[in-house]
Amino acid sequence: MANEPSAAGQIRVMVCYALPGHAWQREVCLPDGATVDDALAASGFAQAFPVVKPWERGVGVFGRATEPHARLADGDRVEVYRGLTFDPKESRRRRAEHRRAKTARNGRVRPAGLL
Incomplete structure (x- = not known):
């Protein structure tokens, strides 16, 4: 992520999905109070991986499983897990x-x- 501070009322979040051989990552800027589901939607994950259902295998923040409605903090890394x-x-x-x-x-x- 960039070392620039987020705008007031905004958070920067990285959304990641590890694939064999490479990782897909997107940084998104969201309003303060945004949820994991908001980050997934803003990242374009569904468009990039239309057949992957992220909540089937799990989603986490920094290696800890989380729920769709969990609120995010500035600098969080949302990870979509695979089998x-x-x-x-x-x-x-x-x-x-x-x-x-x-x-x-x-x-x-x-x-x-x-x-």
Whole structure:
């Protein structure tokens, strides 16, 4: 965001949507008291991503889930979340199996519980 102060009665908010390989970002200037829904509408998110329903996966402000009617403050970052590309539990399981196989090949044995 620009380092310029917002006009009186106005707030500047960044709306972000992370995609594989790049991030979509739009800075919007809104009246004081604006909500998350107002920021999404002003950013043009619906036009840029017509098939994405932001509230389906969630929307947050600085990594904290929020509601459409939540009021924003100057400098907030509204984040539209997307589905995970992998299951974190499955990924941990695969890494643990890989480590066990590697230690078995090297002939080393680790104490139980340490991966």
